[in-house]
Amino acid sequence: MPNPAQQPDLFANTPAWTPPAGLLHLSGLFECPEQAELAVAVAEIARRAPFRHPRMRGKGVFSAAITNCGDVGWWSDEKGYRYLPGQPDGSGPWPAIPDAFRRAVGRAVAGTRWEGFAPDACLINFYGPDAKMGLHQDKDEADFTQPIVTVCLGDAADWMIGGPARADKATAFRVNSGDALVMGPPARMLFHGVRRVHAGTSPIADLAGRYSLTFRKAL
């Protein structure tokens, strides 16, 4: 199967824009049955580690709800951002990364220079119709030479990518269910976020909203 990253129409909605080096948008990587399988796996994780709205260090809560699977899970509260070895309520470890997730990651990095990427953590965000994520860097991981791989499921969204500084201009493009994003050096530390969700566009029967699965090498 050809790597969609090599196809010329990756950013059909922003044809004049060239993605930064290190960012791959793999449009339509996963067919509907694979998307549904991944969504079922998310639901199983959420049954054992429920979605929660983490608090920010200052005040307020994230509009996206999160859960995790893997050896550690990303969390935020008044103590700041960090990876936790277990669920924040002390109810036990995070569920293991399912095989279906690992197969999806393998598909996303196939043919790239991150072919051997072996995540130990997966942060799962759930975006309802009004959820968004402000521009931020992912910088709580130990090794920034490792990429972050994102799998998009459910509602489409406008995903933003900026520069190395928060004030740098950001460009938004649409990500759809079944897309993957690979964000490796030199794009690894660029600011990014989610500007809006296109509610009601999910092609997955049992998913109203958007999941983003972000695979990291955290430790």
Ligand code: FE2
């Ligand atoms: Fe992020």
